[in-house]
Amino acid sequence: MKAKTQKILFIVNPGSGNKEVDYKKEIKAFFKSKEEELAIYELPENCSLAKIKSAIEKAYADRVIAVGGDGTLKLVAECLLKTKTPIGIIPAGSANGMAKELGIPLELNEALELAVNGKPKQIHAVLINGELCIHLADIGFNAYIVKKFDELPTRGMWTYAKAAWHAFWYHRKMDVEFKIDKKTIRQKAAMVVVANAKKYGTGFEINPEGELDDELFEVIIVKKYAVLEIIKIWLSKLPWDPKKIESFQTSHLKITTKHKVHFQVDGEYLGKVDTVEAKIIPKAINVIVGPSA
Known part of the structure; x- marks a missing residue:
């Protein structure tokens, strides 16, 4: 047959x-x-x-x-x-x-x-503010880069670099608050990432602990505009300095900010928010993967 x-x-x-x-x-x-x-x-x-x-x-x-x-x-x-x-x-x-x-x-x-x-x-x-997130979502610095990138007439890594340079000079830190395991965290941050995956499309690994088939996601707080720290992590894979970057694991989360901040999900800029609610969607989709995944 x-x-x-x-x-x-x-x-x-x-x-x-x-x-x-x-x-x-x-x-x-x-x-x-x-x-x-x-x-x-x-x-x-x-x-x-x-x-x-x-x-x-x-x-x-x-x-x-x-x-x-x-x-x-x-x-x-x-x-x-x-x-x-x-x-x-x-x-x-x-x-x-x-x-x-x-x-x-x-x-x-x-x-x-x-x-x-x-x-x-x-x-x-991850479901974030009603939006499906497969890859990475964040508030703050990177979301501002995504906004500037969308506004520029060309695409590619050079355009991304220009958007990042603009964000580095013009974006301001946020006051964020959230709870993890009954612990309330209040922090000034350059950006907060809700990470389902490990790395951005640029290749920068923001979330080394990320697993796409567990039932948790990671929350990464970038406390400072640590350009040298990011270059160090990118090139040498050395551990993060916890004074600058900190991460947590959870299956649900609510973040509030003092003022409205830039927000993006999977590379799509979605405006400004002062609340981010995230929860895991277990066994969400079946994706075809390469031999190394």
Whole structure:
């Protein structure tokens, strides 16, 4: 008896990355001599979640592949939350943080091969102020960088560096308060990270303790604008100085700030907030991972 032909749906975000690659064309060329059944849904501008969900339901696909950055993956994951359908990633964003986290090749044909044949892994996610977070969310310094990055006309690491330089000079510390295990923490901080994953798309490992398949997330308080500390951690992997950076583990959390602060989830700037509520979503999604993940 002949095995069922695998059907793969690609959700392509044409607005991701530098727009130099025609992903729709490249995907069709890759599958020209393959046995798999191919379907492509290109995201229109201001596409609603309901439209994406409808496209996924109509496709009856065995795998759904997000072609874009962390924001595109988040959209697909929201549609497939708590289902068994494997989600793959073709890295096509500016930073591709989650793709790097999961060991997805950045080379297109290698990523496509993995999307077809790779094994899925069940991971948890975090619900933060009603937003699904698969990768990293934060308030303060980095969220301000994301805001400035979005406002600049170009993409890439040089643009990110310009946004970071602006944030370094203009962003101010926050007064934050939260409770962990009945202990109230009050702290002046440059940023607070709610971390499901280990590192940002730049490669900086903010959360060495992070595991995508446990039932906890990490809260990292960056107390100072410690540029030299960050460079030291990045290059040498030496332990953090607890006077500058501190971390905690939890499954739920409420952070309050004295004044409204910049807030981002998975690379998407979501404005200013004075409260952040986070809770774990265990066994949230099945993602196709690289051999090293």
